[in-house]
Amino acid sequence: MGNDPSFAALGLKAWKTQIDRADKLFGSLSAVHDAMLPLLALRERLHPEFDVAFISNPDRSRADIPSHEQVRGAWSVVNAELWKGFEKMSSNDWALRHSSVSEEDFAKDPSRNRFAVLLGRTNHLSYHIGQAVLALKSERG
Amino acid sequence: MGNDPSFAALGLKAWKTQIDRADKLFGSLSAVHDAMLPLLALRERLHPEFDVAFISNPDRSRADIPSHEQVRGAWSVVNAELWKGFEKMSSNDWALRHSSVSEEDFAKDPSRNRFAVLLGRTNHLSYHIGQAVLALKSERG
Numbered sequence: 240m241g242n243d244p245s246f247a248a249l250g251l252k253a254w255k256t257q258i259d260r261a262d263k264l265f266g267s268l269s270a271v272h273d274a275m276l277p278l279l280a281l282r283e284r285l286h287p288e289f290d291v292a293f294i295s296n297p298d299r300s301r302a303d304i305p306s307h308e309q310v311r312g313a314w315s316v317v318n319a320e321l322w323k324g325f326e327k328m329s330s331n332d333w334a335l336r337h338s339s340v341s342e343e344d345f346a347k348d349p350s351r352n353r354f355a356v357l358l359g360r361t362n363h364l365s366y367h368i369g370q371a372v373l374a375l376k377s378e379r380g
Numbered sequence: 381m382g383n384d385p386s387f388a389a390l391g392l393k394a395w396k397t398q399i400d401r402a403d404k405l406f407g408s409l410s411a412v413h414d415a416m417l418p419l420l421a422l423r424e425r426l427h428p429e430f431d432v433a434f435i436s437n438p439d440r441s442r443a444d445i446p447s448h449e450q451v452r453g454a455w456s457v458v459n460a461e462l463w464k465g466f467e468k469m470s471s472n473d474w475a476l477r478h479s480s481v482s483e484e485d486f487a488k489d490p491s492r493n494r495f496a497v498l499l500g501r502t503n504h505l506s507y508h509i510g511q512a513v514l515a516l517k518s519e520r521g
Contacts, residue, residue: 358499
């Protein structure tokens with residue numbers, strides 16, 4: 240971050256803070272973060288196979304659930320890949336349409352841009368960190 | 381929000397989303413949000429008296445704890461007052477130093493501005509919403 244931080248840089252700082260906290264706790268956020276790669280037009284997904292276990296049928300079937308180690312590894316790789324992409328994005332890039340909104344819908348509501356995805360995901364992360372901290376406290380209490 | 385949303389407008393949208401969710405659940409966030417008023421140079425605090433119960437001695441003494449109705453009322457008033465102030469702030473205003481960082485420290489790290497406070501508090505809100513949702517689920521389960 241330079242001497243005059245852009246709002247995009249501040250959004251990134253908030254993201255990084257929550258990722259660092261989540262790194263210490265961890266959940267099944269890997270699949271959601273993996274899907275951010277195409278959403279922000281950075282690259283194709285790294286782990287689409289996680290969707291079945293975590294998104295399409297969460298908590299339903301115990302079959303094909305990746306191991307703790309697999310998920311933890313994917314979490315690190317996906318977040319490193321996202322961060323690499325984030326760093327290359329200019330303020331103008333952040334203001335572009337994200338890939339799950341149509342050009343027509345984006346024309347009607349330009350707030351559905353990539354920066355909004357960053358803010359939304361950062362908050363989502365914080366939401367689950369709060370739950371993980373509470374669950375850990377309950378277990379220990 | 382106009383046709384070309386600024387990043388500040390997107391930050392505000394994220395804040396509003398989390399406030400709306402918290403409104404339905406609620407915690408003891410009133411005191412923290414009240415302290416945002418001077419932090420963002422909007423006005424003096426409305427409820428400094430809540431600090432004793434919620435910030436200085438949280439969960440210690442049962443004396444002088446405001447009633448549920450008092451806290452709920454303050455929550456609405458404080459958030460309305462914040463929102464009124466937010467709406468008047470320009471992107472330049474958001475980039476200014478917040479009041480708990482010195483001019484000297486701000487010169488060293490200009491990311492400690494008012495927009496960073498908005499992002500941080502929005503995430504903090506989301507953190508506690510996650511906990512409230514989990515606690516409610518546990519009670520009902």
